[in-house]
Amino acid sequence: MIQREDFSNALSKSVGDKFTLENVISFTVELIVVLLLAFIINRIGKFFIRKFFNIKIKGGLQHERRDLTLQKLLENILSYFVGFITIITILNNFFDVKGILAGAGVVGIAVGFGAQSLVKDIITGFFIIFEEQFFVGDYVRINTFEGTVTQIGLRITKVRAFSGEIQIIPNGTIIEVTNFSAHNSVAVVDISVAYGENIEKVEAIINEYLTDLTERYEDVVKTPELLGVQTLGPTEVVLRIICETLPMRHLQMSRQLRKDIKILLDEHGIATPLSKMMLLSQPVGNTNV
Amino acid sequence: MIQREDFSNALSKSVGDKFTLENVISFTVELIVVLLLAFIINRIGKFFIRKFFNIKIKGGLQHERRDLTLQKLLENILSYFVGFITIITILNNFFDVKGILAGAGVVGIAVGFGAQSLVKDIITGFFIIFEEQFFVGDYVRINTFEGTVTQIGLRITKVRAFSGEIQIIPNGTIIEVTNFSAHNSVAVVDISVAYGENIEKVEAIINEYLTDLTERYEDVVKTPELLGVQTLGPTEVVLRIICETLPMRHLQMSRQLRKDIKILLDEHGIATPLSKMMLLSQPVGNTNV
Amino acid sequence: MIQREDFSNALSKSVGDKFTLENVISFTVELIVVLLLAFIINRIGKFFIRKFFNIKIKGGLQHERRDLTLQKLLENILSYFVGFITIITILNNFFDVKGILAGAGVVGIAVGFGAQSLVKDIITGFFIIFEEQFFVGDYVRINTFEGTVTQIGLRITKVRAFSGEIQIIPNGTIIEVTNFSAHNSVAVVDISVAYGENIEKVEAIINEYLTDLTERYEDVVKTPELLGVQTLGPTEVVLRIICETLPMRHLQMSRQLRKDIKILLDEHGIATPLSKMMLLSQPVGNTNV
Amino acid sequence: MIQREDFSNALSKSVGDKFTLENVISFTVELIVVLLLAFIINRIGKFFIRKFFNIKIKGGLQHERRDLTLQKLLENILSYFVGFITIITILNNFFDVKGILAGAGVVGIAVGFGAQSLVKDIITGFFIIFEEQFFVGDYVRINTFEGTVTQIGLRITKVRAFSGEIQIIPNGTIIEVTNFSAHNSVAVVDISVAYGENIEKVEAIINEYLTDLTERYEDVVKTPELLGVQTLGPTEVVLRIICETLPMRHLQMSRQLRKDIKILLDEHGIATPLSKMMLLSQPVGNTNV
Amino acid sequence: MIQREDFSNALSKSVGDKFTLENVISFTVELIVVLLLAFIINRIGKFFIRKFFNIKIKGGLQHERRDLTLQKLLENILSYFVGFITIITILNNFFDVKGILAGAGVVGIAVGFGAQSLVKDIITGFFIIFEEQFFVGDYVRINTFEGTVTQIGLRITKVRAFSGEIQIIPNGTIIEVTNFSAHNSVAVVDISVAYGENIEKVEAIINEYLTDLTERYEDVVKTPELLGVQTLGPTEVVLRIICETLPMRHLQMSRQLRKDIKILLDEHGIATPLSKMMLLSQPVGNTNV
Amino acid sequence: MIQREDFSNALSKSVGDKFTLENVISFTVELIVVLLLAFIINRIGKFFIRKFFNIKIKGGLQHERRDLTLQKLLENILSYFVGFITIITILNNFFDVKGILAGAGVVGIAVGFGAQSLVKDIITGFFIIFEEQFFVGDYVRINTFEGTVTQIGLRITKVRAFSGEIQIIPNGTIIEVTNFSAHNSVAVVDISVAYGENIEKVEAIINEYLTDLTERYEDVVKTPELLGVQTLGPTEVVLRIICETLPMRHLQMSRQLRKDIKILLDEHGIATPLSKMMLLSQPVGNTNV
Amino acid sequence: MIQREDFSNALSKSVGDKFTLENVISFTVELIVVLLLAFIINRIGKFFIRKFFNIKIKGGLQHERRDLTLQKLLENILSYFVGFITIITILNNFFDVKGILAGAGVVGIAVGFGAQSLVKDIITGFFIIFEEQFFVGDYVRINTFEGTVTQIGLRITKVRAFSGEIQIIPNGTIIEVTNFSAHNSVAVVDISVAYGENIEKVEAIINEYLTDLTERYEDVVKTPELLGVQTLGPTEVVLRIICETLPMRHLQMSRQLRKDIKILLDEHGIATPLSKMMLLSQPVGNTNV
Secondary structure (H helix, E strand, O other): OOOOOOHHHHHHHHHHHHOOHHHHHHHHHHHHHHHHHHHHHHHHHHHHHHHHHHHHHHOOOOOHHHHHHHHHHHHHHHHHHHHHHHHHHHHOOOOOHHHHHHOOOHHHHHHHHHOHHHHHHHHHHHHHHHOOOOOOOOEEEEOOEEEEEEEEOOOEEEEEOOOOOEEEEEHHHOOOEEEOOOOOEEEEEEEEEEOOOOHHHHHHHHHHHHHOHHHHOOOEOOOOEEEEEEEEOOOEEEEEEEEEEOOOOHHHHHHHHHHHHHHHHHHOOOOOOOEEEEEEEOOOOOOOO | OOOOOOHHHOHHHHHHHHOOHHHHHHHHHHHHHHHHHHHHHHHHHHHHHHHHHHHHHHOOOOOHHHHHHHHHHHHHHHHHHHHHHHHHHHHOOOOOHHHHHHOOOHHHHHHHHHOHHHHHHHHHHHHHHHOOOOOOOOEEEEOOEEEEEEEEOOOEEEEEOOOOOEEEEEHHHOOOEEEOOOOOEEEEEEEEEEOOOOHHHHHHHHHHHHHOHHHHOOOEOOOOEEEEEEEEOOOEEEEEEEEEEOOOOHHHHHHHHHHHHHHHHHHOOOOOOOEEEEEEEOOOOOOOO | OOOOOOHHHOHHHHHHHHOOHHHHHHHHHHHHHHHHHHHHHHHHHHHHHHHHHHHHHHOOOOOHHHHHHHHHHHHHHHHHHHHHHHHHHHHOOOOOHHHHHHOOOHHHHHHHHHOHHHHHHHHHHHHHHHOOOOOOOOEEEEOOEEEEEEEEOOOEEEEEOOOOOEEEEEHHHOOOEEEOOOOOEEEEEEEEEEOOOOHHHHHHHHHHHHHOHHHHOOOEOOOOEEEEEEEEOOOEEEEEEEEEEOOOOHHHHHHHHHHHHHHHHHHOOOOOOOEEEEEEEOOOOOOOO | OOOOOOHHHHHHHHHHHHOOHHHHHHHHHHHHHHHHHHHHHHHHHHHHHHHHHHHHHHOOOOOHHHHHHHHHHHHHHHHHHHHHHHHHHHHOOOOOHHHHHHOOOHHHHHHHHHOHHHHHHHHHHHHHHHOOOOOOOOEEEEOOEEEEEEEEOOOEEEEEOOOOOEEEEEHHHOOOEEEOOOOOEEEEEEEEEEOOOOHHHHHHHHHHHHHOHHHHOOOEOOOOEEEEEEEEOOOEEEEEEEEEEOOOOHHHHHHHHHHHHHHHHHHOOOOOOOEEEEEEEOOOOOOOO | OOOOOOHHHOHHHHHHHHOOHHHHHHHHHHHHHHHHHHHHHHHHHHHHHHHHHHHHHHOOOOOHHHHHHHHHHHHHHHHHHHHHHHHHHHHOOOOOHHHHHHOOOHHHHHHHHHOHHHHHHHHHHHHHHHOOOOOOOOEEEEOOEEEEEEEEOOOEEEEEOOOOOEEEEEHHHOOOEEEOOOOOEEEEEEEEEEOOOOHHHHHHHHHHHHHOHHHHOOOEOOOOEEEEEEEEOOOEEEEEEEEEEOOOOHHHHHHHHHHHHHHHHHHOOOOOOOEEEEEEEOOOOOOOO | OOOOOOHHHHHHHHHHHHOOHHHHHHHHHHHHHHHHHHHHHHHHHHHHHHHHHHHHHHOOOOOHHHHHHHHHHHHHHHHHHHHHHHHHHHHOOOOOHHHHHHOOOHHHHHHHHHOHHHHHHHHHHHHHHHOOOOOOOOEEEEOOEEEEEEEEOOOEEEEEOOOOOEEEEEHHHOOOEEEOOOOOEEEEEEEEEEOOOOHHHHHHHHHHHHHOHHHHOOOEOOOOEEEEEEEEOOOEEEEEEEEEEOOOOHHHHHHHHHHHHHHHHHHOOOOOOOEEEEEEEOOOOOOOO | OOOOOOHHHOHHHHHHHHOOHHHHHHHHHHHHHHHHHHHHHHHHHHHHHHHHHHHHHHOOOOOHHHHHHHHHHHHHHHHHHHHHHHHHHHHOOOOOHHHHHHOOOHHHHHHHHHOHHHHHHHHHHHHHHHOOOOOOOOEEEEOOEEEEEEEEOOOEEEEEOOOOOEEEEEHHHOOOEEEOOOOOEEEEEEEEEEOOOOHHHHHHHHHHHHHOHHHHOOOEOOOOEEEEEEEEOOOEEEEEEEEEEOOOOHHHHHHHHHHHHHHHHHHOOOOOOOEEEEEEEOOOOOOOO
16 A cells, blocks of 8 residues: 655655656546446446346246346446456556555455455345345335335345335345245234123124125235234223235235224224223312322 | 456456457356256255155154254255355356465455354354254244244245244344244233222132133143232232143133133123222312412 | 365366265265264263263262253253264365364354354353353243243253243353342332321231231241332322242232232221322413413 | 664653754655645646536536536545545654554554454445445435435545534445435325214315325325325324325425315314213212222 | 364264273273362362461451452362363363364364453453452442342352342453442432422421431431422422432431321421313314314 | 563562662653653643644634644644653563564454554544544534534544533544534424414414514524424424524524514414313213223 | 363373472462562552652642542552562463463463453553543543542542442443533523413513522522523423533532522412313214214
């Protein structure tokens, strides 16, 4: 990182040597050539990647989710590769890059440890793809962030939230992944009825309603189940219903169930629980009870 | 990682040297051969693994939970092994892989530390299987996530939650494992009665109900126990019942107990506790009391 | 980790060399022999361990909690030892294990650091046993998990919770251990009485009840103590009682005390505190006060 | 770091040697020359950077967000580069900088590890720019801080919050980035109506209002959707509306929707939910219920 | 860690060589001798340690808290020392212990780093004793755990909580120590009076009571101080009293103060604060106010 | 760190050798000379630093915030520099400082790693100053602490809180900096009105008041904006106003706005929201509803 | 750490060699001599340290807070120094201390890393004293613990809390220090008045009271300021007063202000805010509103 001249003369001499007009022009020309080459190679590479996937699809070898993920990944790898070669070429004009990377002195320690999270990002990224943890288009929760995967890159993964924002997560910090698109989802609906109502009757009404639900709503995969009394409060009895739906349709389905059952219970005159309080009258003259 | 030519000529020369038409074609052919070979070996390997387990089962040497776990694990190891050989073969066209892995310069430090969590994953994965911490099909809690184990791999474990989503957990981050399927579960049911009720009488009613529970519900392993007064509030007395059930049947059983006891106490006219408040009248003209 | 042939020929040559029919058969035979030997040695070892403890017990040298712990530990060490030898033997067919373990290149760093938590587990495990922090059968809290210890292994400790699930904790992550079985427990019972009651009188009633408690309940080790006024609220005075009991009997005893004192105070007509509120009347026409 | 003379004579001798009048003057002159040179080079460099971007824009090659980001970045890199050379030149008068950076003794370990977060900052900074995670002007959330990006530097990123303060974040600590400006935003509006109202009627009123919203407000990208019953409480039914808007216009739009629907529901006489409580009368003489 | 024979023959040869009957018997005999010797040395050592402290006490050189701490520590160091020699002796039969400890290959890294927390425990333990942070018998808070110290060992510290359980804390994790037994404690008592009461009068009553407290209760070290109005709420004025007591007697003393002052204020007719609420009447026909 | 003599003779010999009367006197004299020299150099240095800034200011080259920061920093660097030379000189009498700093044995590892946070402090401190993150006199939030910067040193930064206390923060732990003095601040004022009020009318009243605010209060930079309905509750409608003010004047300005608008709304008879509750009468004889 | 003999003979031979009667006696004698010498040197050193500070004070060179801190520190350094030499001397009888400290094998890594927090403690301790972050006697908050500093040692700092307990904090874990004794403190008092009161009038009353406060209470440094309306609730208007006091007198002063203003507002008949609630009557026969 440090040129081997005497540093007290650094600016006047060594940097002066480097910054002659001749060198600056030669470096500028080289820089432009390198950037142009990088730009062209990147374009050509992307062209062939798309061509390949088109041919593959025409050849009937299509795996929808996997192909989209792979195509984006290959383009991503290509741009990193070209960018990496370009940066090294440019930096090489100023520093002894080879020497720094091979040595293990102070600079080596700092660079080696500083770069370890970069290496971890790439290794983890490789395994996410190899193990097919999720594909582009899946609805996932990564760490504390939920949304639809829009890109799985070599170093970062991009997820778009329900409310539109893009979350960019380095692969190395992806520790716990929850994939909501791999299996059917389950809607959980809790229904509160007043404590005084006949539970058996309420259960009968709800069970009757649930029997033909798979026919009425196509998102429902199998007949929902009324699990029973989830909580027993002083003013309310909470009944729980679970309903298996197509992946990620459970939120919409639980809204539908809530509305239907609310209307149903109103029709049968089942009361909803209210807060209740018993008021006691205070005996006159006794201020401390 | 860096080719030993002068980098200022990197794109024009060394990369140029590598990217002659001849090399690109030869590399492409090799790539296809390698990928095809990997695909075929993977298929053959999986075929033999399944064959083996079929023979084992026919031979009467079946251990249900263990066998399923082992079969999935062997397939997993096979695919990692083939994938590993394939990646190394491909990377070798670009980098001096052997040199990097043997050396201990800057790149070595970065790769070595970046890969340490990968090694930890594999070591921990090995011990999970060797120590039989859990099998495929068990209901477990890993860190903060609960669900049914669907795969125990060399590097990751997959768990499916009650509500359908798949959680993918690197083995190295599995610190505390709770296995719910290894033993009987215990349902804990708290019953609140009004403060004024006779506790002895309530206890008698509940105890009578509990005596023949093992006969009525097959999930109940032994006669539940009424522990006694858990909390003593101003308006309620909370009684706690514990009930040992078959593994993972405690949630359903506690719903049943809540319903049964609610109906039972209603029949005996035991009141449920209500919020109570004593209202005091304010003397006229005294605004600060 | 990487065979020293040219990797561009890896699959066609080196792997080909290794995967000749002859090698595969020879390896398979060896594998079966090794696994069988491991199985037999494990069985014989366990047989002798049990024999030894039987002889020890017959010889009158029994230390109940310690023996059970030790026996399980020895079986555990044996299985690790046999497993370790087996794994090394199998791996040796594929990699230069000796070279990897001796070298300190990239792979060495990754393995060394990845394995450090394994070493830490074993060291901590050794000290848990040597320092007799807890035995099999003790009721403990480890980190945030409470339960009865079922096994103390070289690498992991197993704890069974009250509600039946098994918690598996790597020894290296055991930082703070709380052992509830080593000493007598203390039940803490808080009794709320209405603010207007005579505290001296209530204290007298409770103290009288407490005097002969050691005779009535055998779990009570010495006469409980009424500490005094713990909190002084607007509507309640909280009195605290502490009661030393046999280890882990404090939960059941505090339930008993709560029930007894509730009935006692009801008999003496001591009122329980109620929420109280003073309602003020709003002067007509003044909407902003 | 330590001059190789005997330290017991350090002040009297070695420092004395260094602090002769001649040396101090020579150092002061050199210092002024170096600082002046650094100042001039910095100015010239910035002049050329701005010139270049002006030419680029005139040449019709403008990418608005990207150009502003790049220009600020180049100026930032220039000032770091000049500052770095200057500091090294000055320090070189006191310490054997080359020797320290090359060696790996105690000082080397301390400097190498102390500087690793600096290296990490620069590496992460490079990737933020290369991967176009966000540009100057974007509204982002970085870790726990939200605001508009004002500068992306080599080592730090500056974000200005809504309320005016500037947040300065080292690039290495940027773990999770959320970019709100990359896509349309979604306004989520929850409407509570009294439990007794007819849900179907309320839904019809709201749906009618929503149909022509894209025409009335230009921020609305497509017709909002009334999702249905989000929550079902004892006194209220909550309906949820989602509305896709232009990036970062969702907050203003949700305020507008809330106001419009409030007036709309008032016109149709739909009641808003109130807290309700049922009061029970206490039987005389029974103080414990 | 790995014997230098060819591992493919490991079980059949090298292990076979080691596990000849002769070796097993010789090892068993040696094992018994070593264990017996360790047992005897341990006993003798403890005998001399106790003897020494008895002589020291008889010689009038007693420092109560320090001696108990030191005696337990010496016994603890002795048992570690004997245990350490024993373990090394046994392990030496299987591994090349000397070689592992001297080398710095993969195994060395793993062991070195795995053992660093052990070294940290011992260093911290040494300083706890040397700096006399606390003695056996002191009431302390270590990290989040409070109790009486029962043992300060070389590696762990044992603390017994008020409720009887034993907490075992590795010395290296002891970061913040709070020692309650080193100085007098301070009881803090907050007294709430109704907002309408005359503060000056209440302060006079309490101050009069506090003046002769040191005479009535021997735990009180100096006359308590009435600090003044701590909080000013709508319905209550909170007055704070602080009272310096003997170490760890503040809890009992604050209970006493609460009871005394409660009775005192009742006698003087000072009202306790009640929740107050102003009810407004709703104008007829106006449902939206 | 350890003198190379035999340690068993350490006290009697080597220390004895060192602690001859002659050595002690010579060391004491040297110590006094070194301390005096350090004191004098420090004074002279500070004198010249202040002189320089006086000349600079007279020469018309003043940058107020930057100069104060720089002057304090230079004094700080001077005192560290002198202190460092002094300490090394003193320590050199006891230890082979040069040898320790050059070597990389056990002591080297401990010192190198122990000192890494010191190096990090200095590096971060340098960048805070170089990047002009904040100046002496700015109001900032550093990590969780807010206040006015009073000193930016090489190793620590001092911040004085609003309530007078000084916070001392090592530069290396400064991760996220928020600078409130760099830009105008924004006051956010939320106004609650009763649900039944006409929103359009309230908005008109507030908007009229806001139009000429820049003229009335000089802290207000531009006409505040009434954003609209922020929340829609059952009993209240919350309107939000934002008001850009001079840096750090937003707190005082929002107090002024709250007071003005409160008086304004009272004048126009706009009601403030009150909690409302609907009371239901309980049918006689039905205790369970 | 391990003697170079064959360990299988460790107990019988090498330990035997060491534990001959002759060695044990010689070691015991040496031990006693070393301990006595350490005790005497420690006493003499402390005597001279106190002497020196007495002379310094008599010589008129007193800096109160600094001198007490320095004296305690020097005694602390002396005892560490003597203790260190003593321990090394004793350990040297058992281990090859020099060899361990110089080598860098497994034991070296473990010791080096285990000791790094010790080195960090000493470095941080040095800077706390050098930078005069706080002195003995100051009231500080260190991390989460508040109290008066009683000792600043080389490795630990001791702080005594208000309630009497001693907190012992290793210097290396001192990250954020807040010093309350360096500057004047500020008392913040919030006064709630009923919503209907005239704010201008209340402000006038309070402002009149505040004008001559500096004369009445000597703790008040300058006339307190009434900032204005802090919060605007439905039933209360909160006014904030700030009052600069002498260091650490703000708590007592805010109690005084609260009491004075409470009496003042009562005299002027300013009402305190009460909770208010509007009750609505339920139309008959409509159970769902």
